[in-house]
Amino acid sequence: MTKVYFKFFARNLLTFLIPMLVPLLVLGTLSTFLISQYITKEINNNNMNLLKQTKGNIELIFNELDTLNLHIVASALQFTNLKNMMTKEFPEPVDYDQLASLKNFIDSPSIGKPYIDSIYIYLNNDRKRFISSTTGGLVELNDFYDADWYNSYQNHPLDELMWAESRPVIRPTTGQSTVQTNVITMFRRISVAADNDGIIVLNVKPDYITQSLNELDTLQGQSIFILDRDNNVIFRNHPDYKLTADDAETIYKTDSSFFSMKVNGETQVLNKLASEKYQWTFLSSVPSDSLYVIPNGLKLTTLVLLIISFAIGTMLAYWLTRKNYSNLKAIVTILDFAKSGRPLPPLPRYSKDVFGYILQNTLNHFIEHNFLKVQLSERKYLLQTLEFEALHAQINPHFLFNTLETLNWKASKLTGGPNDMTDIIENLSDILRYSLEGGSGMVSLQTEINQTLPYIAILRTRYKDKFDVSWDVDDKALKYHVLKLTFQPLIENSLYHGIKEKDGFGQIRVKARVFGARLLLSVVDNGIGVTAERLAHLRIQLESSLEQSQHIGMFNTQKRLKLTYGKAFGLTIRSKLGWGTGIYIAIPID
The missing domain is CATH 1.20.5 (Single alpha-helices involved in coiled-coils or other helix-helix interfaces)
Structure with missing residues (x-):
């Protein structure tokens, strides 16, 4: 009983807890998941928009190269003359006018655009001469302080139209001192008289672009990088934030534009955007802890609320369960006391x-x-x-037995000996004597068959040449006991309701078999049978407790079987119109 009480207590407690905790868990988890997904999507969108804005601004700066190239294409004759001028040992006076015009062309953007450090235009010539926005006219490479760009121009493949690189420029100052300036150099090949006829060199001040990057509306700890085609960092908004070559290589090989990885030992959320024009990669790096402050705070709040709700709910559920448990135990105790006859508790x-x-x-x-x-x-x-x-009493009236004995004696005296009348009376007397003999009403199957034969003999006297009864009985079944008068009412039912109305000779077959722990009996005739509707009605009547006006013997047999063996046992009727009727009995073996 203690185990039963414990199960009730546990189930009752869970009945209170589960409906309370499930909505909290589902809503908390779902809300946290949805908010995390929403924030992640917004972070990705915002970072990509920031990179697109940065890419647009940077490309706008370097579009100056396209402007210069278009002017060169439009002024092809002037630049052809410039190429010829570069090959002369000494320019002629008329060349200086043209040179001044071309100098104005490259000096204007250098002076007007604060982010431009200098502009060089070089057309292939043996003297390695070029014009620069920092000098007054033609300058030879050997006499100029900045010659590294020429090496890059010579070393790059001819099919590479544009490229960029970060490099230092060492400029002389007053006296013998020099100063180093870092620039971002953009190269663009030009064609004047022939393909790949020269190069435009645009030197950009990186501090200006870095300042532009710093002015972007970024998140706390967010860094913006611009990587060149060799994965070298050429611009960044935080000078102190480093990106190793291995990190840059990993970022370059990652196909996704939104991903996470360890950078400098810290998990970073990265967005990258490629620039096909300059073969640059624009990169946004944000510490994961900075991005997910709100989702992590929401998860913590949900967890705290869950713990508090669980604690309060558990205490409330425990109190209600304990109360119900006490009441149930009191009810069971009262029932036990009352059942055992002990005084009931107050x-x-x-x-x-x-x-x-x-x-x-x-x-x-x-x-x-x-x-x-x-x-x-x-x-x-x-x-x-x-x-x-x-x-x-309905089947076996005692007074009729005495009267028949008297009739048999009188018939024999009046006729001078036995005859058909005395045979009928004697058979009927045997039937009544069998019915009235005491005991529990149970006889062996052998006895039941022997006492049914006189009844069949009486029926044959009346319905001569109308029917025959055949017996198919297993010898092993003869020893088992059945109710008295089991076969008589069933054979009578077969004769009066089946064969009597049939044209021609009728056959009644009585069968007995042992099957497992049951004795199977059946009485089958080849009479007129009944319709399906009538059969269904008969089956309903067999289970009814009301008195019946027809098939009295069969209904009484059904009642006696159920009173003796229980409701699970009784007779079953099957019939088909024009084919006959079968009555089947299954009873337990004694």
């Missing part, structure tokens, strides 16, 4: 809840219920006994 005078009401009503009705149960059991037993006796 109860509260007033019912405060539904359990108190149940307790009071349990006491008020328990004794009455037990008394009615005993009365019902006694009445049921008496009813079965009376019904059993009534059935026997």
Whole structure:
């Protein structure tokens, strides 16, 4: 019983807890997941928009190269003359006018655009001369402080139209001192008289672009990088934030534009955007902790609320469960005391809840219920006994037996000896004597068959050449006991309701077999049978307790079988119109 109490307590506790905790868990988890997804999507969109803005601004700066190239293409004759001028040992006076015009062309953007450091235009010539925005006219490479760009121009493949690189430029100052300036150099090949006829060199101040990157509206700890085609960092908004070559290589090989990775020992959320024009990669790097402050805070809040709700719910559920457990235990105790006849425990005078009401009503009705149960059991037993006796009286009237004995004696005296009349009377007397003999009403199958034969003999006297009865009985079945008068009413039913109405000779087949722990009996005829509707009606009547006006013997046999063996046993009827009827009985072997 303790185990039963514990199961009730546990189940009752879970009944209170689960409906409370499931919505909190589902809503908390779902809201956290959805917000995390939304924030992640927004972060990705914002970072990509920031990179697109940066890419647009940077490309706008370096579009100056396209402007210069377009002017060179439009002024092809002037630049052809410039190429010729570069090959002369000494320019002629008329060349200086043209040179001044071309100098104005490259000096204007250098002076007007604060981010431009200098511009060089070089057309292939043996003297390695070029014009520069930092000098007054033609300058030879050997006499100029900045010559590294020429090496890059010579070393790059001819099919590479544009490229960029970060490089230092060492400029002389007053006296013998020099100063180093870092620039971002953009190269663009030009064609004047032939393909790849020269190069435009645009030197950009990186500090200006870095300042532009710093002015972007970034998140806390967010870094913006611009990588060249060799994955070298050429611009960044935080000078102190380093990106190793291995990190840059890993970022370059990652196909996704939004991903996470370890950078400098810290998890970073990265977005990258490629520039096909300059073969640059624009990169945004944000610390994961900075990005997910809100989702992590929401998860922590949800967890705290879950723990608090769980604690409060558990205490409340425990209190309610304990109360229900006590009430249930009180009810079971009262039932046990009442069942064993012990004095009932004291109860509260007033019912405060539904359990108190149940307790009071349990006491008020328990004794009455037990008394009615005993009365019902006694009445049921008496009813079965009376019904059993009534059935026997219905089939076996004792006074008729005495009268038939007298008739048999008189018929023999008047006719001078036995005849058909005396045979009928004698057979009928045997039947009545068999019915009236005492005992429990149970006889062996052999006895039941022997006592059924006189009844068949009487029927043959009346219905001569109308029917025949065949017996198919297993020898092993003869020893088992059956109810008296089991076959007689069934054979009578087959004759009067089946064969009598049939044209021609009828056959009744009686069969007995042992099957497992049951004795199977059947009475089958080849009479007229019944319709499906009539058969269904008969089956309903067999289960009914009402008196029947037809098939009295069959219905009485059904009642006797159920009273003797229980409701699970009885007879079954099967029939088909024009084919006959079969009645089947299955009873347990004694």
